[in-house]
Amino acid sequence: MTTKLTIIRPDDWHVHLRDGEVLKDTVADISRYFGRAIVMPNLVPPVVNAEQASEYHARIMAQSPRENFQPLMVLYLTDNTTAEDIISAKESGLVYAAKLYPAGATTNSSSGVTDVANLEDVFAAMQSVGMPLLIHGEVTKDDIDIFDREQVFIDTILRPLVANYPMLKVVLEHITTKNAVDFVKEASDNVAATITVHHLLYNRNHMLVGGIRPHYFCLPVLKRNTHQAALIEAATSGSKKFFLGTDSAPHAQHAKESACGCAGSYTAHAAIELYAEVFEHENALDKLEAFASINGPTFYQLPINEDKITLEKVEWPVPATLTFGNDVVVPIRANETIAWQVKD
Ligand SMILES: NC(=O)N[C@@H](CC(=O)O)C(=O)O
Ligand SMILES: [Zn+2]
């Protein structure tokens, strides 16, 4: 039995650090062992240009306990984003991608894009400067069932988009269905996907059987176990098209445990340790390094980290809550244990 695992330092290709007084807590967790993190721009108001990205970058670095932690900034696309916004973001050297939130699809997406047809110049500019397009892939129409929204997005929006911009690098974020796995596998090498650890560990029964568990509620929502199995197969397959993106998305305990609870699960306190559990369960610990540390930078055409981290099979307890600014957040595995731990 493997009890110790050394891998190249991993990166998180999708995380929400939020802003203000909670930054010290989210940045401490994400920088504990991750080298870099793609930082989602869905603040209120969102990060829509290079100047705002640079200011947000400075606020994050001011809280980073590790000087060599590198936040990779992302622009939030709106109906008003221009090709010039993309070009100056690229020139800033701090912005590594732009994010498409269909308006209304998820937390803080009200300024998102109402119709991708409005962004033809923007996608063309991204394609020509080599800036990846990151996508929250769900349609928002009232008559589309929430469990079908990813699949309908792929068929109606994503397939034509990828066909129209064949050289555009596209990351379908936090995929949740076998349909998404199959789409990404069959697409060109310019199309990849991130997979969260909660979508690998859980399916909708975990959220709904025996009582509703709001800390498992995130978007896209957990699907049935056959989809979970397809995600596990993809993540542990060694395919370079799939890589680690936690989508760690904290909301204060009171905002989750509510009659109308927010979407988002917090995993930044223990992400690589939780992924290690999944890979060990699949007998695929030898594939964890590619998923966590190699496939992401390769897709983004960035260097692979030079140093390493070591995980040990040491069980540790997760507290009931963690400090979240002046509030608390309930992390995934609260009051339970985790089997692996990163050694300092
Ligand atoms: N995943 C979520 O359920 N929530 C994210 C937004 C997102 O990534 O869609 C958040 O910002 O809270
Ligand atoms: Zn999302």
Ligand SMILES: [Zn+2]
């Ligand atoms: Zn997210």
